[in-house]
Amino acid sequence: MSKLFVKHKIYKILLFVFLSLYALSILYPLLLMFLTSLKTTREIFTNPFGLPKSFNLTSYIKLLTISHYLKYFKNSLIVSFISLAVVMVTSSTASYILAKYNVKGRNFLYLFFVAGLIIPIRLGTISIMRMMIGMHINNNLLSVIILSTAVGIPFGVFILTDFIKMIPEELSNAARIDGCSEPGIFRIVIIPLLKPALAAVAIVNFIPVWNDFWFPLVLLKDDAVRTVPLATALLFGQYSTNYGLVFAVLSMASIPVIIVYLVFSKQFIKGLSSGALKG
Amino acid sequence: MTSKRRNGWKPFMVFFILPAALIYTFFLLLPIVDSLRLSFYSGSGFIPTEFVGFENYKKLFTEFPFKQRMLNAFTNNIEFFIIVTIVQNIFGFFIAFLVTRKIMGNNFFRKISFLPTTLSVLVVGFLFKLILNPAWGIFDKMLTAVGLSGIIHPWLGDPVTALPALAIVVSWQFMGESVLFYTAGIDAIPEETLEAARIDGANPLQELWYVIIPAIMPIIGIVTILIFIGDFTQFDIVYAMSTTQANPGFATDLFGSLFYRATFSTPVRGGWGMGMGAAVSSLMFILVFSAVMVWLYFFKMKGDGNE
Numbered sequence: 001m002s003k004l005f006v007k008h009k010i011y012k013i014l015l016f017v018f019l020s021l022y023a024l025s026i027l028y029p030l031l032l033m034f035l036t037s038l039k040t041t042r043e044i045f046t047n048p049f050g051l052p053k054s055f056n057l058t059s060y061i062k063l064l065t066i067s068h069y070l071k072y073f074k075n076s077l078i079v080s081f082i083s084l085a086v087v088m089v090t091s092s093t094a095s096y097i098l099a100k101y102n103v104k105g106r107n108f109l110y111l112f113f114v115a116g117l118i119i120p121i122r123l124g125t126i127s128i129m130r131m132m133i134g135m136h137i138n139n140n141l142l143s144v145i146i147l148s149t150a151v152g153i154p155f156g157v158f159i160l161t162d163f164i165k166m167i168p169e170e171l172s173n174a175a176r177i178d179g180c181s182e183p184g185i186f187r188i189v190i191i192p193l194l195k196p197a198l199a200a201v202a203i204v205n206f207i208p209v210w211n212d213f214w215f216p217l218v219l220l221k222d223d224a225v226r227t228v229p230l231a232t233a234l235l236f237g238q239y240s241t242n243y244g245l246v247f248a249v250l251s252m253a254s255i256p257v258i259i260v261y262l263v264f265s266k267q268f269i270k271g272l273s274s275g276a277l278k279g
Numbered sequence: 280m281t282s283k284r285r286n287g288w289k290p291f292m293v294f295f296i297l298p299a300a301l302i303y304t305f306f307l308l309l310p311i312v313d314s315l316r317l318s319f320y321s322g323s324g325f326i327p328t329e330f331v332g333f334e335n336y337k338k339l340f341t342e343f344p345f346k347q348r349m350l351n352a353f354t355n356n357i358e359f360f361i362i363v364t365i366v367q368n369i370f371g372f373f374i375a376f377l378v379t380r381k382i383m384g385n386n387f388f389r390k391i392s393f394l395p396t397t398l399s400v401l402v403v404g405f406l407f408k409l410i411l412n413p414a415w416g417i418f419d420k421m422l423t424a425v426g427l428s429g430i431i432h433p434w435l436g437d438p439v440t441a442l443p444a445l446a447i448v449v450s451w452q453f454m455g456e457s458v459l460f461y462t463a464g465i466d467a468i469p470e471e472t473l474e475a476a477r478i479d480g481a482n483p484l485q486e487l488w489y490v491i492i493p494a495i496m497p498i499i500g501i502v503t504i505l506i507f508i509g510d511f512t513q514f515d516i517v518y519a520m521s522t523t524q525a526n527p528g529f530a531t532d533l534f535g536s537l538f539y540r541a542t543f544s545t546p547v548r549g550g551w552g553m554g555m556g557a558a559v560s561s562l563m564f565i566l567v568f569s570a571v572m573v574w575l576y577f578f579k580m581k582g583d584g585n586e
């Protein structure tokens with residue numbers, strides 16, 4: 001018995017050590033990025049592995065003075081918030097119909113939306129360029145907002161339809177007896193219950209929208225409309241020899257997503273896991 | 280569940296569905312179909328001027344330099360996909376297996392594993408470009424520290440190692456996605472099934488082989504098809520680590536970077552004009568579409584009780 005116990009203990013310790021090494025391989029490059037951004041140029045080369053002697057914010061200050069970084073940050077926030085808001089509104093109303101009404105073509109419509117989960121929008125870029133130029137919104141944040149919304153809708157419908165299906169019909173029926181209209185049921189009964197699912201949709205969609213580089217790269221030209229990823233690429237190219245600055249640029253682009261993920265990782269993992277199991 | 284009485288479309292239902300359907304159709308589905316159409320035209324600056332039939336495809340498959348660039352991107356993309364698939368599936372499953380054991384800190388490990396996936400590919404690419412940069416030499420110094428100075432190498436400068444280096448970086452970043460999916464799959468195995476196996480005297484290895492692996496087969500399919508779609512449209516990692524010229528000497532060129540150059544670069548830098556760009560993206564669409572069909576055939580049509 002005790003021998004088996006010891007063997008079991010050793011097995012667990014081995015697994016723990018292995019996982020710790022894996023965690024280190026993830027955390028070390030990220031820590032290196034943050035720590036290096038706080039070092040002086042000299043320290044970066046003389047002491048690449050150690051902790052910075054003092055928290056040196058020179059690189060961050062320089063970043064804010066040589067570029068309109070706050071503007072890029074604001075642009076990224078505008079794109080993320082507007083597109084997420086539109087995704088949440090449009091996909092929750094659509095999901096309500098798909099989940100609660102036995103209308104003709106319902107299954108087809110659901111599959112039609114969900115197919116978007118595996119369609120890479122990039123492959124339509126040439127046609128998108130033509131459309132945006134035609135509408136005179138290339139070089140305008142609106143173009144990226146619209147595209148982020150289109151990409152977000154399939155995931156929204158996928159998660160919300162499932163969630164609304166699980167809301168008991170008795171709740172809606174009770175409201176019906178009280179004389180509530182069908183759209184009224186959506187507003188009064190469904191929306192208040194939808195909050196956790198909406199949070200999952202918002203969080204899972206935020207990350208690709210914030211990180212999107214492709215459409216800003218091909219659509220946005222002026223400095224005034226740059227988003228964070230586009231600015232990251234241009235600053236990296238321009239200042240590639242200034243290590244402290246370049247690491248500050250990378251850190252600034254990563255901090256928002258890391259914070260959002262660490263704060264909401266529970267909803268995040270839940271939202272994505274349900275996708276894995278349903279396929 | 281849903282009430283069976285209401286069958287007809289009412290105006291408010293159309294009103295509820297239409298905004299999502301319109302945005303999704305006009306800005307995601309139609310552009311893809313329209314790009315297929317544009318691949319039969321020639322033109323410049325996103326304006327199609329002349330219908331040329333299959334001329335763009337004929338050039339892409341037979342003429343220099345189109346054929347060479349296309350075949351190079353194809354073989355690179357296959358190699359890239361194979362490396363990422365192997366690393367992400369094997370390590371991803373292994374780590375998911377470990378974090379679903381009752382080990383100290385397994386929730387922490389689950390959380391951390393997904394962290395790199397949330398970053399932009401661009402940032403991760405730039406970060407590893409700096410780490411591998413011989414001028415700073417941080418990776419070389421690490422190798423020296425563990426007694427491996429013999430294998431120090433210009434990883435991104437040598438055409439043989441550059442593409443695998445990019446593939447490893449992408450695997451590192453998206454490992455968390457595999458871990459998350461496999462963890463969800465293992466967690467979904469009913470406790471009674473595992474209990475029954477243990478009562479029958481299964482050791483952890485037998486439990487793994489006879490219970491867990493058969494249960495997560497569908498997840499292997501999902502993880503692999505997502506990797507395929509991601510890799511055959513991958514652009515950001517090439518941009519960040521090897522520039523749009525896919526240095527050294529197109530050794531890291533993938534379909535995504537080929538498509539970018541063909542469509543958006545000047546002729547001197549590898550631009551081919553709108554029609555050829557559309558032909559490249561249409562070829563990418565055909566590849567992705569075929570892969571999805573294969574996946575549906577093997578993992579979905581067999582009726583494994585998945586609805």
